[in-house]
Amino acid sequence: VVLILSIAAGIYFTTRNARRQGHKIWDSTARRLVTNLMIPLVAGGFFCLALLYHGLIGLVAPTTLIFYGIALLNGSKYTYNDIRYLGICEIILGLIASFYPGYGIFFWAIGFGVLHIFYGVSMYKKYESKS
Numbered sequence: 001v002v003l004i005l006s007i008a009a010g011i012y013f014t015t016r017n018a019r020r021q022g023h024k025i026w027d028s029t030a031r032r033l034v035t036n037l038m039i040p041l042v043a044g045g046f047f048c049l050a051l052l053y054h055g056l057i058g059l060v061a062p063t064t065l066i067f068y069g070i071a072l073l074n075g076s077k078y079t080y081n082d083i084r085y086l087g088i089c090e091i092i093l094g095l096i097a098s099f100y101p102g103y104g105i106f107f108w109a110i111g112f113g114v115l116h117i118f119y120g121v122s123m124y125k126k127y128e129s130k131s
Helices: 001-023 026-053 057-080 082-097 101-128
Strands: none
Touching: 001 057, 001 082, 057 101, 082 101
């Protein structure tokens, strides 16, 4: 539910912002961004299913952080360079989390919560508050 709401909010705000600035929403750059994000995310999703199948539940949280970080790093070529650093932080956090398999929810809170809030605020200040 959170994923669906996050995607919907992202689409809504991106569309609204693009229309205000007179930009196209779906162009070749957007398609490349989505493709470059989805390849690692889908691969990571299937890998997580394999981990679950083999009973390695404690490694699912670190794996999601790592593959999400790889997806951000891969997609950062088509968006702000700051996304690259968020991806690197997610990968590092996932690698650290792989040594603490019982604390997945804690690392998810840091990776998908704290890091996103920090980057969201810093990117807003850097790019949006000036306009």
